[in-house]
Amino acid sequence: MASDRGWRLLLFGLLCVGALGQEQSREVWLQYNPGTLDTSVNVLHARAVGNGSTIHYVWSTLGTPAVLLIYSESETSQLRVNWSKLLSPEPQGALSVEPAASVRYATAILFTRIFEYQDVNNTANFSGTDEKYFYPPYDLSRLRWENANASVNATSLSANLTSDPSSFQNGSVSFRISAYSTAGRDTSSPRLRHTANCTKLEFLLAGIRPRGNNSRFALEMATVEQEGGKKMQSVRSIDDEYTPSVFEMMQLVPDAPNSSLARGFLQWKSVAYGSPNGTRADILPCQLYPLRPVNATFPAGSIAHAYFGDALGDAYNLEAFNISFGIADGDFYDKNQFLSWSALIGYGDPPRDSFSILVICIMAVALGTPLLLLIIGAIVVTAMRHKVYSNYEPIN
Numbered sequence: 001m002a003s004d005r006g007w008r009l010l011l012f013g014l015l016c017v018g019a020l021g022q023e024q025s026r027e028v029w030l031q032y033n034p035g036t037l038d039t040s041v042n043v044l045h046a047r048a049v050g051n052g053s054t055i056h057y058v059w060s061t062l063g064t065p066a067v068l069l070i071y072s073e074s075e076t077s078q079l080r081v082n083w084s085k086l087l088s089p090e091p092q093g094a095l096s097v098e099p100a101a102s103v104r105y106a107t108a109i110l111f112t113r114i115f116e117y118q119d120v121n122n123t124a125n126f127s128g129t130d131e132k133y134f135y136p137p138y139d140l141s142r143l144r145w146e147n148a149n150a151s152v153n154a155t156s157l158s159a160n161l162t163s164d165p166s167s168f169q170n171g172s173v174s175f176r177i178s179a180y181s182t183a184g185r186d187t188s189s190p191r192l193r194h195t196a197n198c199t200k201l202e203f204l205l206a207g208i209r210p211r212g213n214n215s216r217f218a219l220e221m222a223t224v225e226q227e228g229g230k231k232m233q234s235v236r237s238i239d240d241e242y243t244p245s246v247f248e249m250m251q252l253v254p255d256a257p258n259s260s261l262a263r264g265f266l267q268w269k270s271v272a273y274g275s276p277n278g279t280r281a282d283i284l285p286c287q288l289y290p291l292r293p294v295n296a297t298f299p300a301g302s303i304a305h306a307y308f309g310d311a312l313g314d315a316y317n318l319e320a321f322n323i324s325f326g327i328a329d330g331d332f333y334d335k336n337q338f339l340s341w342s343a344l345i346g347y348g349d350p351p352r353d354s355f356s357i358l359v360i361c362i363m364a365v366a367l368g369t370p371l372l373l374l375i376i377g378a379i380v381v382t383a384m385r386h387k388v389y390s391n392y393e394p395i396n
């Protein structure tokens with residue numbers, strides 16, 4: 001009996017290692033203002049090199065804060081920045097990836113405005129609130145930003161883009177950025193699962209004095225996508241092991257059924273947190289509003305403008321959308337003067353929440369059901385067969 005258990009453990013160990021080993025890893029570098037000593041703007045470049053491809057992520061607080069994702073089918077592609085052009089009033093073309101022919105896909109997310117409104121009756125109905133209860137929105141392109149160089153940690157692949165407190169009611173807006181070289185799960189709430197094909201951004205509003213009682217906030221973003229634009233998807237999860245009581249994952253993906261290369265995504269759990277603790281008590285459910293087309297101009301310059309130039313309108317579309325934070329009868333921003341919302345931006349298949357392999361292994365071993373073993377074995381074998389056969393090209 002004991003040896004039977006031992007064999008079972010060994011077999012499961014092998015299965016688990018095999019399954020984990022399939023996750024792709026990338027070599028990642030994080031660099032601040034490549035090619036200049038100028039610190040008047042922040043440009044962060046994460047270069048993630050994998051087997052036969054490079055994903056370039058470029059964040060910047062130039063003009064409207066934004067992140068670019070550029071997917072290149074070359075392991076040696078480089079980001080080129082023409083700094084004098086980037087800082088000029090006409091930044092079109094200041095940013096490129098070379099060789100240009102290796103670029104297969106590019107997208108961007110721009111963080112345009114923060115809305116604040118008075119939720120008189122605590123209904124958290126952002127879209128149904130009368131205009132007179134809205135304060136003038138904060139235009140993020142008008143903020144000043146701190147020098148982010150000191151926040152860059154090349155080991156943990158993280159950095160913070162933080163607004164200058166004097167430019168925002170003594171509080172700050174910040175984007176905490178993390179890149180990953182392997183797949184895994186975040187240690188901080190909402191414990192998003194990531195792959196080496198994505199990076200995380202955490203949007204934070206801290207210490208901003210609300211302009212009245214019962215203040216709630218919403219964030220407006222814009223996205224650049226090839227013809228066809230983007231679409232929203234809601235993915236239900238049964239697994240709330242990591243974020244109790246949150247079962248919905250939202251993702252923004254290209255609406256391009258004919259393109260196998262348009263595969264950028266933005267993914268998040270429908271939750272924000274009203275305190276740095278990130279516990280269940282601090283949960284602020286968030287709500288997403290439909291995408292709407294925007295006229296073909298980039299708001300107030302940005303690295304998106306520098307990269308896409310005037311291609312907008314021809315090859316690319318700009319669409320905007322809002323996310324509001326809070327729930328009826330819930331706490332207002334005032335409680336802790338804190339708000340945090342996290343999302344992943346990446347390339348390929350958005351990570352899916354599922355019972356972790358470890359949990360499945362423990363369950364199977366603990367239950368000691370040979371049947372489960374057989375079923376999983378069969379599934380794995382079938383999957384492997386598919387893999388092997390799909391490598392063969394049909395011969396004419």
Ligand SMILES: *[C@@H]1O[C@H](CO)[C@@H](O)[C@H](O)[C@H]1NC(C)=O
Pocket residue numbers: 032033036037038039149150
């Ligand atoms: C950023 O900081 C590093 C040292 O930590 C320094 O070598 C580099 O020159 C700085 N970059 C800029 C643009 O100031």
Ligand SMILES: *[C@@H]1O[C@H](CO)[C@@H](O)[C@H](O)[C@H]1NC(C)=O
Pocket residue numbers: 051052
């Ligand atoms: C890289 O991909 C090729 C084919 O796509 C494969 O043959 C090779 O084993 C891969 N190398 C690594 C290190 O994964």
Ligand SMILES: *[C@@H]1O[C@H](CO)[C@@H](O)[C@H](O)[C@H]1NC(C)=O
Pocket residue numbers: 082084085088
């Ligand atoms: C950078 O852009 C300027 C125009 O703003 C141009 O004159 C210059 O040649 C460019 N530099 C490089 C290295 O391409």
Ligand SMILES: *[C@@H]1O[C@H](CO)[C@@H](O)[C@H](O)[C@H]1NC(C)=O
Pocket residue numbers: 120121
């Ligand atoms: C708040 O509720 C009261 C009573 O139900 C209603 O008269 C009032 O119009 C509501 N105010 C807003 C802004 O919805």
Ligand SMILES: *[C@@H]1O[C@H](CO)[C@@H](O)[C@H](O)[C@H]1NC(C)=O
Pocket residue numbers: 123125127128129
């Ligand atoms: C939000 O307000 C609008 C307009 O007042 C109303 O039509 C809508 O039903 C409200 N939504 C919810 C969820 O209460």
Ligand SMILES: *[C@@H]1O[C@H](CO)[C@@H](O)[C@H](O)[C@H]1NC(C)=O
Pocket residue numbers: 150151152153158159160176
């Ligand atoms: C980013 O800011 C958070 C707090 O806002 C801090 O805990 C963290 O250490 C900062 N990261 C870096 C790389 O400085």
Ligand SMILES: *[C@@H]1O[C@H](CO)[C@@H](O)[C@H](O)[C@H]1NC(C)=O
Pocket residue numbers: 153154155156
């Ligand atoms: C960078 O991150 C690593 C790993 O998280 C940590 O050990 C190290 O102290 C950090 N360095 C700085 C300068 O914060």
Ligand SMILES: *[C@@H]1O[C@H](CO)[C@@H](O)[C@H](O)[C@H]1NC(C)=O
Pocket residue numbers: 169170209
């Ligand atoms: C910011 O802080 C300063 C000093 O603490 C204070 O005088 C000022 O009123 C504050 N401004 C806002 C908008 O809270």
Ligand SMILES: *[C@@H]1O[C@H](CO)[C@@H](O)[C@H](O)[C@H]1NC(C)=O
Pocket residue numbers: 211212213
């Ligand atoms: C906020 O509420 C307090 C007490 O509920 C009240 O005294 C104060 O006038 C209100 N402030 C505003 C701006 O409505």
Ligand SMILES: *[C@@H]1O[C@H](CO)[C@@H](O)[C@H](O)[C@H]1NC(C)=O
Pocket residue numbers: 275276277336
């Ligand atoms: C965070 O948690 C600690 C300990 O659980 C608690 O003392 C503190 O009040 C919490 N902070 C907030 C802002 O909820």
Ligand SMILES: *[C@@H]1O[C@H](CO)[C@@H](O)[C@H](O)[C@H]1NC(C)=O
Pocket residue numbers: 293294295
């Ligand atoms: C775009 O601009 C034109 C003219 O400036 C205006 O008529 C149209 O309504 C705008 N469309 C959108 C979607 O904003």
Ligand SMILES: *[C@@H]1O[C@H](CO)[C@@H](O)[C@H](O)[C@H]1NC(C)=O
Pocket residue numbers: 024050051052053195197347348349350
């Ligand atoms: C990661 O990107 C590569 C292309 O470089 C793709 O083949 C792979 O399927 C992606 N991984 C995931 C999990 O989407």
